[in-house]
Amino acid sequence: MAGVKPSKMQSKAAATRARIIRAAYDLFCATGYRATTMEAIGKQAGVAVQTVYFNFRTKDELLRAVHEWTVLGDDPVPPPLQPWHIAAMREPDARNALAKIVAGVAQLNARIAPMQSVFGAVSQEPAGEIYARSQELRRQDMAALVAELRKKTPLRPGLTQRRAADLLYFLMGPESYGAFVLEAGWTERQWVTWASETLNGQLFN
Template sequence: MGDVKQSRRERAQETRQRMVAAAYRRFTEEGYAATPMDAIARDAGVAVQTLYFTFRTKGELLQAAYEHAVEGADRVPPHLSEWWRAAEEAPDIGTAVRLFVAGTITVFERAAPLVWAVLGDENARKSYEYNDGLRRAGYERAIAFLTAKHPLRDGLSSTRARDILLVVIGPQLYSQFTRDLAWTPQEVADWMTVAVLEQLFGVSVGDDQAE
C-alpha cells in the first residue's frame, strides 16, 4: 500500500513539474498576459481543470514558475545552495565576490528570461514585486557576509551597497548584456565581479585578494 501511495505522489509531482515547465516556456516566449491557461495545459498534456485544481490561479502558477527558475532542478533556494556557502566561507573578498557572482549567474540563466518577460506587465506585478523582495533580502544577507571579509568603501552604507548590488547583479542587466548585446554569461560574470569589487569595496582587480 505504501508503494502505491509513493507511486501516486511521484506521478503527481511529475505532473506538477510538467505543468510548471510548460508555464515557464510559455511565459518566457509569449509573455504572462498573452498566455492562456488552456495552452499551458495542452503543452503539459493535462486537462485545464487539472491545472486549476493544482494551482487555483494563473498567479499561483506564475509563482511556481519563478520558484522553478530560481531554485533549479534540485529545488534549493540560492541562500542554501553550495555556491552561496562557498562564497560565505571564501578566505578573501575577491574570491567571495567571484563565487557569489558565478552562482548568481547560474540562477539568472534560468530566471532572467522570465523576469524580462513579465517586467512591466501589470498583471504580473504582484508576483514580480514579491520575488524581487526575496532577492533584496538575499542580497542583504550577501552584504553581511561580504563586509565581514572587507569593509565597504568610505562613505558607503550597507543599504546603498545592497542597492548597488541589486542593480549591478540584476536579471535585467544580465538580460541586456546577453540578449541584446550578445555577451556570454562568463563575460557578464567577469564584468559584474569587477564592478562589485570596485563600487562596493574600492578594491581593484589587481589587489582583490585584500583581507
C-alpha cells in the same frame, strides 16, 4: 515523516506538476502571460487541460509557481541556503567569495531574466504582488550579503553598506544579466567576469 521516500504516484504527480510549470514558463516567455492559455500550457506539457486546472486552479496561481521555480530552480530552499552560496561564503577573501556568488547568481538570472517582461506586464495585478515581494526580499538578501562580505574584507573607504547593497542589487540582478546576455549577446561567462570585476572594483580596494 522525514526520510520516507515518496510513492510512485506521488513522484509521478510531482513530475507532472514540474512539467506544467516548465511548459508555462516557456510559453509565458515566448508569447506573454495574457496571450498564453491554460489549454496551450496543457498541450505543451503533454497533459489534458483538466490536469493543469487540477494542479493550479487559476493562471495567476500557476504564474506564482513559475516565479517560485525561476528563483529556486529544483531546490526547495532560498538561494542563500543553497550549497553553491554556502560554499562561496566559506571563502576567506570577500573578492573570491563575491566572484563565486556572481557565478551562482548567473544560473538564477538565466531563468529569471527572460520572465522580466512578463512580471512587468502584471506588476499592477494581484499576480504581480509575489514578484514585488521577491524584489524586496532580494534587497534584503543583498544587504545581508554586504554585511557578511565586509567581515572578510573592508569596503572601499567612503562606501556605505547601503550603497554597496544597491550596487549588488543592480549590477548582479536579472536586469543587468538580461541587458548584456539576452539583448547584447554576451555569453554568460562574459557577464560573470564583467560583473565580478566591476563589483569587486566598486566595493573593495
